Amino acid sequence: MTDTANPPAMREPLRVILVEDSADDVALLLRALRIAGYVPEHALVQTPDELDRVLRTARWDIVLSDYALPALTGLMALRQVFAFDPDIPFIIVSGNIGEDVAVAAMKAGAHDYLLKDNLTRLGGAIQRELREAGMRRARRRNELELLAAKQRLQALSNRMLEMQETERRHIARELHDEIGQSLTAIKLSLDTLARRLGDDPARHLAGEIAAAAGHVLDQVRQLSLDLRPPQLDDLGLRAALHWLVKRHTCEDGPIIELDAPEEVPCCAPQAETACFRIVQETLTNALRHADAAKVRIALKTDPGHCYLEVSDDGRGFDVEAARARALQGASLGLLSMHERATLAGGDLSIASVAGDGTCVHARFPLTAVAREP
Numbered sequence: 226m227t228d229t230a231n232p233p234a235m236r237e238p239l240r241v242i243l244v245e246d247s248a249d250d251v252a253l254l255l256r257a258l259r260i261a262g263y264v265p266e267h268a269l270v271q272t273p274d275e276l277d278r279v280l281r282t283a284r285w286d287i288v289l290s291d292y293a294l295p296a297l298t299g300l301m302a303l304r305q306v307f308a309f310d311p312d313i314p315f316i317i318v319s320g321n322i323g324e325d326v327a328v329a330a331m332k333a334g335a336h337d338y339l340l341k342d343n344l345t346r347l348g349g350a351i352q353r354e355l356r357e358a359g360m361r362r363a364r365r366r367n368e369l370e371l372l373a374a375k376q377r378l379q380a381l382s383n384r385m386l387e388m389q390e391t392e393r394r395h396i397a398r399e400l401h402d403e404i405g406q407s408l409t410a411i412k413l414s415l416d417t418l419a420r421r422l423g424d425d426p427a428r429h430l431a432g433e434i435a436a437a438a439g440h441v442l443d444q445v446r447q448l449s450l451d452l453r454p455p456q457l458d459d460l461g462l463r464a465a466l467h468w469l470v471k472r473h474t475c476e477d478g479p480i481i482e483l484d485a486p487e488e489v490p491c492c493a494p495q496a497e498t499a500c501f502r503i504v505q506e507t508l509t510n511a512l513r514h515a516d517a518a519k520v521r522i523a524l525k526t527d528p529g530h531c532y533l534e535v536s537d538d539g540r541g542f543d544v545e546a547a548r549a550r551a552l553q554g555a556s557l558g559l560l561s562m563h564e565r566a567t568l569a570g571g572d573l574s575i576a577s578v579a580g581d582g583t584c585v586h587a588r589f590p591l592t593a594v595a596r597e598p
C-alpha cells in the first residue's frame with residue numbers, strides 16, 4: 226500500500242491505543258509517531274479487559290496493534306474495537322507478519338499493516354486513515370440525519386392521513402345525521418303541506434320544492450358515503466369493498482368483479498383503511514384512464530398477510546413516466562397509494578403493459594384485531 230500524503234508539517238496531538246507487549250516496540254512506535262509530526266498521547270493494552278476499559282474511558286484517534294499478543298490477537302482486538310466504534314482506524318504493526326496473515330487482517334477490516342522494521346510510511350498511513358475515518362463518520366452522520374428526516378416525514382404523513390380520515394368520518398356523519406335528517410324533515414313537511422293544499426295552485430309549487438329537497442337529500446347521502454362509507458367502520462373491509470363496486474357499476478361502464486373471501490379477518494383499522502383507499506384510487510384510475518372492459522379486485526389472506534390485486538384489461542401506461550410526473554406535482558393518486566401501503570407496514574407494486582392492462586399488487590401485514598360489537 227503506498228501513501229502519497231506527507232506527514233503533518235505542524236506537530237499534531239494524536240490519541241493512540243497501542244496493543245503491544247514489548248516495551249522496546251512501544252518506544253519504537255512512539256518515536257516513529259514523533260518523527261512523523263505527531264504528539265502522541267497513548268494507552269497501552271495487552272488484554273481484552275484492558276482494551277475494553279481504555280475504549281470506554283476516552284475518545285481515541287487510532288489503534289496501532291501488534292498481531293500476536295499472548296492474551297489478545299490482532300484479529301480479536303480488531304473485532305473488539307470495531308464493535309465499539311466501527312469508524313476508528315486500525316493499523317496492524319507487526320514484526321513478522323506473513324502475506325497470508327496480512328491479507329486475513331485486511332479482510333477482517335484492518336485499514337493497513339506495517340512492519341516494525343520499516344515504519345517510514347507510518348505518518349502517511351495515519352494521516353490518510355484519519356482523513357478517511359473523518360469521511361466515514363461524516364457519511365454515517367449524514368445517513369443518520371437522512372434516516373431521522375425520513376422518519377419525521379413518515380410520522381407527519383401518517384398523522385396527516387389519520388387526520389384526513391378522521392375529518393372525512395366527521396363530515397360524512399354530519400352530512401348524514403344532521404343535514405340529512407333536516408332535509409328529510411323539510412321534505413316530509415313539504416309533502417304534508419302539498420297534500421293539505423288540496424286543489425290550491427300552490428300545491429304544485431310545494432310538490433316541486435319537496436322533489437328538489439329529495440334530490441338534494443340523495444346528493445348529500447351520496448356525498449357522505451363517498452367521503453367514508455360507514456361499512457368500513459361498522460362492517461369491515463369486505464362490506465366496504467362490495468359497496469364500492471356497487472357504487473361504480475353502471476350499464477355503460479366496465480364489468481367490475483370482486484373476489485374476497487367470506488371471512489376477511491378483521492385487521493388493524495389503518496391497514497383496512499389503506500386497503501380500501503388503494504382499491505378506491507385504483508378503481509377510479511381504471512374507470513378514468515384505462516378504457517377497460519373488465520376490472521377485477523381480488524383480496525386474499527393468509528395467517529400473516531392480506532394480499533390485494535386490482536387488475537384491468539385496459540390500455541396500460543408507462544408507470545415510471547407517470548410516477549416521475551406525479552413527483553413533479555402532476556397528480557396524487559399513485560403517490561398516495563404507495564404512501565398508504567408503506568405507512569400501513571405493507572408494500573405496493575404496479576405492473577402495466579401498453580395495450581395489455583394494469584395490475585396493482587399490495588401486501589399488508591395482518592395484525593388481527595377484534596371488531597367492536
Ligand SMILES: Nc1ncnc2c1ncn2[C@@H]1O[C@H](COP(=O)(O)OP(=O)(O)OP(=O)(O)O)[C@@H](O)[C@H]1O
Nearest residue numbers: 510511514515541542547551556557558559560583
Ligand atoms: N389503470 C390505468 N390505466 C391507464 N393509465 C393509468 C391507470 N392508472 C393510472 N394511469 C395513468 O397514470 C397517471 C397518474 O395516475 P394518478 O392516479 O397519480 O393521477 P390521476 O388519476 O391523473 O389524478 P389524481 O391525482 O386525481 O389521482 C394517470 O394520469 C394516467 O395517465
Ligand SMILES: [Mg+2]
Nearest residue numbers: 506510558559
Ligand atoms: Mg388517480
